[in-house]
Amino acid sequence: MDKTKILLADDDPIIRMDIREMLEERGYRVAGAARNGEEAVELAARLKPDLVLLDVKMPRMSGLKAARLIRRIYDPAIVLVTAYSERDTVREAGEADVSAYLVKPVSELNLFPAIEIALSQQSRIDGLKKALASLERSAEERRTVEKAKGLLMQAHALNEEEAYRFMRGASMDSRLSLGKFAEAVLQEREERMPDKAGNG
Template sequence: MTTQPPSPDGDDAATAAQTTAAPVDDAPSGPRRRVVVAEDEAIIRLDVVETLTEAGFDVVGEAGDGESAVRLVEEQTPDLVVMDVKMPVLDGISAAERIGRAGRTAVVLLTAFSQKELVDRARDAGAMAYVVKPFTAADLLPAVEIALSRHTELRALEDEVADLSERFETRKRVERAKGLLMQQMGLSEPEAFRWIQKTSMDRRLTMREVADVVLEQVGGKG
């Protein structure tokens, strides 16, 4: 038995579910997404550039240290920066913090380690995803898509909620609601967020209000 997402009005749930449960093509239909790659090891940097280019991204800059990466991002304003954690001059986490303050670019960090402390530092610095070395295209590309999706979500929440503490609470509730929709409907993370975003627009509710309905109607079933 398939569980339908709840309708904030108590009706038309099936219609809303059918609208978003269809397969979604995440490939952009417009201009290619622009990327800066920062990695001090030239061979790895070349591999990342090649992987992203073959996947349809436009690599607009390359850097071998964190300071150069920050400068390139400021000059090019790309959609995404993929950079190593351990780099000379300025490390990747410090660079991510500086890039994150502008709020215009999604960040994916490359690291040889996966300790919880490092993961927490990367998240706090504003990284939307990280990839552990050695990696393949099958590891890198999903992380890139997740980072871009999460960055889009964050920008949408910033547009909706001005207060920082309120935004943080809204983001937590939306994350929990997304998880429930993914579990109950088999949606991907971007699809779950699109459902929340579309429902909020259709019903003229905030995304937090929609998330609260999901948490109450779906989460309460457990």
Template sequence: MTQNKILVADDDPFTLTSITSGLSEAGYQVISAQDGRSAVRLGLRERPDLAILDIRMPGMTGIEAARELKERGRISTLFLSAYADREVVEVATREGALGYLVKPINTQQLIPAIEAALKRSAELQQLQRNESDLREAILRNREISVAVGIYMQRYAADEQAAFDAIRAFARFKSLKLANLASELVRESAGRDELIEAIFQHSRKLG
């Protein structure tokens, strides 16, 4: 039985009850809202795996709610609508919708769309994490490169010798290379104790 948490928002009580009951019976954890603002508030608090939003809701539309959930909570959306309006579908797609279903819809039709949306959402989140890790790695490498450059300039060392000296000192002090490089870069405009300590340690190693 799945433990995925699903947020369902629809201003039509019959549709809302029908969907939430069907999904609960299918094993999902279901939370529900009757308007867009409540959906955003509930979604940001409960952090569902997926939001199923009716597009035409009073006050805040489903598309506006989806935008808030995506930007503030990284919550993906599957849209419901009583209208197969091409323009609305295009807007929903631009907002990153993982699916668009036309009502009326029963649970048997909805579950395959939910499972496909959950799989796609997981893939997108993994891509975002990978991108974040890559940015962090680039930043760390940039600081290491700057630290190596500082050492090269200060002691007229070549790039490999400078890198080896900084890495050896990081191991000696049980520090992460990136953290040592960051500290060296921060101190480069002021005190020289750290870079001098790295140099002296390198000399001891021969």
């Protein structure tokens, strides 16, 4: 099984080293380590880690701003690390769509639960997105089938059931899904329309 890829970002080299050691001892793969928010965004875009661990206060770009920019590129789990449990920071972390929030000092006791929560939450979000995309594809396919069925009813004086039976049989004969066959019917209709207009 592939190891979970993690990108960590902290301006303190000792903290970066300590966190890297903790992660690698637990079996995670540290794909990269950034010294500031800008580097974190660049590395996240290039390496596409499963989880990004961001210190809030970093030079050049804060962890909060980096989190927002990373979210525009793709959707990893994001854990924010801060020395302060301030209400404003917690609120901003929520607005930045952060998966989990961790208060320093970072130790195995608080690091790994935060990572597991973040990965689990991201997995659920990814699952919901896939389910939604699948529903949207199904709805689009149904609309395409209905359009094609309507064309066949009109062109061949068929009732709805006859048109559907014809489409199902033709899709099986051509080894196409019903949706793909419906697309072919509509495409053929579009290709014929200019000819009819020109001949009319």
